Amino acid sequence: EDQVTQSPEALRLQEGESSSLNCSYTVSGLRGLFWYRQDPGKGPEFLFTLYSAGEEKEKERLKATLTKKESFLHITAPKPEDSATYLCAVPKTGGYNKLIFGAGTRLAVHP
């Protein structure tokens, strides 16, 4: 069964304390993985797409990496404004448009 699991569920960091969020997936023939950021009361905001194992993408303090079984979102020297829920999603097996979303990681960065 297609599944996306994110860990940890919640993460509390001090400002400047780097860490990583994990997204593991079980789908046949991965065709892409998407990372989103969601602020309270808002829709998810697209961050990255990764299409193949070994691929990396960066944006400011965020760096996403992909292996054959999981993806990591590395946050370097986070700031309070990085506090949000981070979601990952993959296309379902055989479904190019149907995404399965993980439950998300709630990140809180304290000054």
Place this chain on the structure above:
Amino acid sequence: DVKVTQSSRYLVKRTGEKVFLECVQDMDHENMFWYRQDPGLGLRLIYFSYDVKMKEKGDIPEGYSVSREKKERFSLILESASTNQTSMYLCASSLGQLQPQHFGDGTRLSIL
């Protein structure tokens, strides 16, 4: 930047009412989607449309229908609203297959 606009941020309706949620995108995207988001259940796909007048069921289509008469507009219809349809509804659009989906800010719907 892609802009996906949902007509209402908050909506309160009564059980049995027919409810319309509207979504408009301004980037000429082929695909449009409706999700609901509930605590502990995450984002679940209700319906999506890959062209005008074309639609496909998602994971939880029961109790919902959709309409796409123009490329930029995608409507979600609750035929007879029930309390278990109280949720945050999110609309999204994408350029094509395996392209990122871009979301609106959601409609928080309460059915009393």
